[in-house]
Amino acid sequence: MNLGNTCERCGHGATSSNLQQPEVKSSPVHDLLHNNLPPRTIGELKAARQTLSEIQQDLDGVDETISHIRTALQRLLTKRAVLQDYADAHQGVLSYMRRIPTEILSEIFIHTLPAFPFELSAKDAPLLLERVCQRWKDVVRSTSLLWSYIQLDIGHGEDSRTITRIATCLSRSREHSLTIAVNGRNLEHQDLKSRFSVLRLLTHQCSRWQTVHLKLPLWAIRKYIIVGSSLLRLHTLHLDITSDVEEDDSTKPLDCFSSAPKLKTLALTSTDLSDIVTNGSMIIPWANLTSLAIDERKAGEIWGMLQNCPNLEHFGAYISYDAPHGCSAVPPMKLAHLHSLSLKIPLTSTILSTLTLPAVQSLSFTLIDDVEPDGFDWDPSVTWVTHSGLDVLISQSQCTILKLSFPEGRMQTVFEPEDVTGCLKAMPSLIELEAPSTLAESVVRSLAHHSHCANPLVPKLRKLVLRVTRAEFPWVLLGELLELRRAASSPIELLQIFKLEVDEEIFSEGRLDLFSDTIHRLQDEGLGVEISRVY
Secondary structure (H helix, E strand, O other), X not given: OOOXXXXXXXXXXXXXXXXXXXXXXXXXXXXXXXXXXXXXXXXXXXXXXXXXXXXXXXHHHHHHHHHHHHHHHHHHHXXXXXXXXXXXXXXXXXOHHHHOOHHHHHHXXXXXXXXXXXXXXXXOOOOOHHHOOHHHHHHHHHOHHHHOXXXXXXXXXXXXXXXXXXXXXXXXXXXXXXXXXXXXXXXXXXXXXXXXXXXXXXXXXXXXXXEEEEEEEHHHHHHHOOOOOOOOOOOEEEEEEEOOOOXXXXXXXXXXXXXXXXXXXXXXXXXXXXXXXXXXXXXXXXXXXXXXXXXXXXXXXXXXXXXXXXXXXXXXXXXXXXXXXXXXXXXXXXXXXXXXXXXXXXXXXXXXXXXXXXXXXXXXXXXXXXXXXXXXXXXXXXXXXXXOOHHHHHHHHOOOOOEEEXXXXXXXXXXXXXXXXXXXXXXXXXXXXXXXXXXXXXXXXXXXXXXOOOOOOOOOOOEEEEEEOOOOOOHHHHHHHHHHHOOOOOOOOOOOEEEEEEEHHHHHOOHHHHOHHHHHHHHHOOOEEEEEEEO
């Protein structure tokens, strides 16, 4: 066979141009190959045998060559695999991940932590990260913040394992400030007594406490949260306390958090404990607080606490109905530094007129219809902004409201478009508005109706957030409103962000198709749109 310049043993020199059909020497009995006739003479018979012998020799030679080539190919494949591994190793040396500075890698690792509270798990950071490679392990072990989050569920797990886990975190966090969470709200005395050694690990490090979440009975806090030194770093305190009236003396001072000069944020959840917070038994540096959140309390109790918190910047509370006297039951309250106010109040409440908030910019109201005073009769001619005293609050505060939100809650149908209009007229500088499903339609109708007026509502509105759960929602009107708010020739500022939350039924039934063309066009023109489902 002739393969041109190609080596028959290794195939060297083979190209796409010379890989042609090989030449085969013509047989003396070639004409007999394509029929069934036998050799005609003894000479033809001998010629056929001779040719077959020669061809067999050629086949043996080709098989030997193929064997050599296969051996050579296997050697080349093995060599290629070794070279590829070596190249990959060198590529790793040049990779961006290899060259990331340690401090940046450490910061990335911090952002991979689960939401607190969490327990150490081999499936999550930081334990998961240190199993990747030696460098990552070194970075994880040297990043104190990764080990500064400690959760303790009293009554769950073995003591020895819990002690080891907490001791590991305390050791690897070094002197970094700690965020801790202790959950033992429903424990009996004997349960907590058996876990005292675990709690003691944490209380011995109280000088490092920065953020503390405690869900414990009052007696447990008094007995086991023993602070041996000042809480010099404590910034945020969340207390979820229960009280056993047979064993707890609510008049006895609770002073374990009194030495916390940097305490700024306090959140109280203790619906079973109405006295210790309001009777002055709980001793903390109230005047230093800038953020306060309180669970359900009567207005008089909350206002009494506010008198001790002159520097609040953020305040949230659930104010229950407490008296038929309304705002006359509490004294006027001025909070000169308050920036945001979030209240859950009865729809019938008139308490807002007692507040003076010259610096407030953000308001959030969850209106509930749980109780109506005896003889209460809602005057339909009086809008909610007037009845609640919100208009008085804004007027006497001389404040500029930039954000108004009504989180999802139980709201009566008495809150009509006129009530929405009243609120928005009182806040001409509003730039962000959020409405729940019970208010969304009224908001759309009110804004759309006044968009054609010489003085449209909230002309500076840049962000609108709506939640819709009614299939009969005026989708076409919503599309028209968005177009009006994006019109360049309009006297109002352009709406920048529109967020819509809908339930699964609306999403699956294709209700959004009624204004999808408008949404897509406005997106192309620059409107930021986010549509999500709620379940």
